[in-house]
Amino acid sequence: MYCEECKVRPATVHLTQIINGQTMQTHLCEQCAAKKGASMFNLNIEPGFSIPNLLGTLFGNVYNMQEVSTPAVLSTTCPNCGMSFERIRQTGKLGCSECYSAFARELEPTLRRVHGNSQHIGKIPKRGGGKVMLKKKIEELKSRLQKAVAREEYEKAAEIRDEIKRLEKEME
Known part of the structure; x- marks a missing residue:
């Protein structure tokens, strides 16, 4: 177009x-x-x-405020594509999907500020959205279950387990 x-x-x-x-x-x-x-x-x-310049300044401003713009951070590169954090700041674009892992600590504040969260939630389709919501809820509960077991909160873990079983029955 x-x-x-x-x-x-x-x-x-x-x-x-x-x-x-x-x-x-x-x-x-x-x-x-x-x-x-x-x-x-x-x-x-x-x-x-330009839009890339605008995105680049979003990354840059966070680091100017937090004084994290050390040469060591700026010169680190993604092991997969070789993109440096300095280049990400300039262009506002990441080189590959591995950049999110390689620069997680540096990207987290910016993603939270721009999107309100650092975890992608995505849109849920109107048709069949109920099942998607149930799956996400079950995944979240399984994560909470693991944390409860790790903290040795067995009564809380049993409640979460029962909730997971109830939701899994709804999925059928």
């Missing part, structure tokens, strides 16, 4: 406006979005504005 303004570059910014119950969608490239954003909201957007 091409930009609706210039009709040359691919549309990478998708705006949805709802005014008096009517939905209007606009698909723009980064350059046209920056121009439109400046005129729509009277913003002074820098010429170097």
Whole structure:
């Protein structure tokens, strides 16, 4: 899909406006979005504005506030793809799925701040969503059961076990 303004570059910014119950969608490239954003909201957007730069600053600001930006942290690399944390801060993009594990300590505060949680929950489909919810609840209870057993809270563990059995019967 091409930009609706210039009709040359691919549309990478998708705006949805709802005014008096009517939905209007606009698909723009980064350059046209920056121009439109400046005129729509009277913003002074820098010429170097881009979504990756925006994401990169989210990672950078957390570390400036917490003073964790040590050279050792910035120079560590993902063992799978070789991406450095410094590069992640610059681009706002991770190199591979292993980057989440390699930089877990560094990414955790940013993910919590941006998403409100550091664990992906995802959307639940309307059809069949009940089973998905039950599965997630059972997984959570199994995790709580293991923790209760580790803390030697056997009465609590028995309650959790019974709840798991009840939910598993509902699944059938």
